[in-house]
Amino acid sequence: MKEYSIGQMSRRTGVKVTTIRYYESRGLIPAPARTTGGQRRYDEAALERLAFLRHARELGFSLGDIADLIALAEAPSKDCAPAHEIARKQLAAVDRRMTILAQLREELVRMADADDPGHAGKCRVIEVLGDHRLCIGAHGRPDRSADLSGS
Amino acid sequence: MKEYSIGQMSRRTGVKVTTIRYYESRGLIPAPARTTGGQRRYDEAALERLAFLRHARELGFSLGDIADLIALAEAPSKDCAPAHEIARKQLAAVDRRMTILAQLREELVRMADADDPGHAGKCRVIEVLGDHRLCIGAHGRPDRSADLSGS
DNA sequence: ATACGATCTACAGCGACTGTAGGTTCAAGA
DNA sequence: TCTTGAACCTACAGTCGCTGTAGATCGTAT
Missing domain, CATH: 1.10.1660.10 (Multidrug-efflux Transporter Regulator; Chain: A; Domain 2)
Known part of the structure; x- marks a missing residue:
């Protein structure tokens, strides 16, 4: 072996x-x-x-979730609802992340090809990032607890 | 004020x-x-x-990138190539993350509605997760350095 | 005046690694 | 067989981006 x-x-x-x-x-x-x-x-x-x-x-x-999964897998069968719960939770988190990333991607694209690098003076990258008014409240949910923290 | x-x-x-x-x-x-x-x-x-x-x-x-951006924004204009560089780097990272997340989402969906929670006995969640042969090498790039780390 | 929530500082702890120092082991070539 | 040098070992400190705690103080509404 x-x-x-x-x-x-x-x-x-x-x-x-x-x-x-x-x-x-x-x-x-x-x-x-x-x-x-x-x-x-x-x-x-x-x-x-x-x-x-x-x-x-x-x-x-998370490593904690994985430990749970391993324990479940090694336990003598029983109920698998907890495993589902973990999976569903992850799915929701993934969906959240994807939504945010999609919106952000657009802004980054705008930023990245705003003008050719090399052009001094006006720099849209910083401008766009600075002009958060364009998106404040669009993604994210101000006035609620932030969900920036992972998992 | x-x-x-x-x-x-x-x-x-x-x-x-x-x-x-x-x-x-x-x-x-x-x-x-x-x-x-x-x-x-x-x-x-x-x-x-x-x-x-x-x-x-x-x-x-990252907070480091943000600090750089702030410094750039506050510096007397100059060259904005570094800002572009940061934005492009981030865009690439976002694209990578989105690709991975999209693939993972599918697997999670498969897992989450594999069978109704409550059904004891066979649990597809653990089964699917255990059967990594389904995806090893499909997403991620074994035999190269892992890129699990963020940023 | 009192009550009570909001705020203060300082610091420890977390998750998931990553890096370092300083030493030991293994496998392949001479 | 010996020697090299990469791979391996342990132990522990450091990273990033927060988060939580304790114990005290502040500020405002009644």
Whole structure:
């Protein structure tokens, strides 16, 4: 059966070496076997778990959510409503982010090709960013608690 | 001329009180006038600056970028190429994020309405998340450095 | 005058990493 | 077999952008 060093794990999943160790320290992946010299050696299962982790992180799940998911997956079945709840929550968050990003993209486009770089003097980038009146209240919801914080 | 307490600033811009103080401590907004009792009193200009800040944050600019932008805006014109550079960088980042989010959204939708919550037993949420083979390498770029980190 | 919410400072803590220092191990080539 | 040099190890501090806490003070409406 195949064995992987932490570096190979990193290359195969795209998760940085330091981050893999961090995940281990957080209990998100089990402590792997070690060589006599103390280096980590992972098996196929560990590779899959790490890929799952990377995947879930990309989906925007917090490490806490992921831990919950893992616990759910390892618990003797039971009710999966909590898992749905987590997924739905993430979906809502993603939708929110996408909406904002779409609006923002337009403004950035306006900014980026406002005038050729090099032209000194009037600089639309700063102008547009400064002229928040154009969009204050358009995206975001002033007079309510900000939802800038992620997750 | 109107004056605003920090709480009013917060309500008007959607930036939390603590965050406003944080921005001040980071030098992103100037220290405002104070009442004899020591409470902050802001003017219209400060309100605009804060709105700008909120706006720029929503656009995905880092506080560092924003500081640069402010410096550029306050400097005696000069060359605005750096501002363009920042805007273009952000635009690229936004595009990247949107692409990823769009793909992820689909997976989340698949998960979220995989089966009605309540049905015990098989839980597609965990199943889908576990079956990362469906997407490993599809989004994200394994074998390259991960770009999970923001900004 | 009193009450009560808003504000003050200072500082610790969070999430999710990332980087550093200083040492050890492993695998491939000479 | 020996030697190199990349990869690995631990421990811990630092980053970013906030957020929360404690305990005191302020300001305004009644």
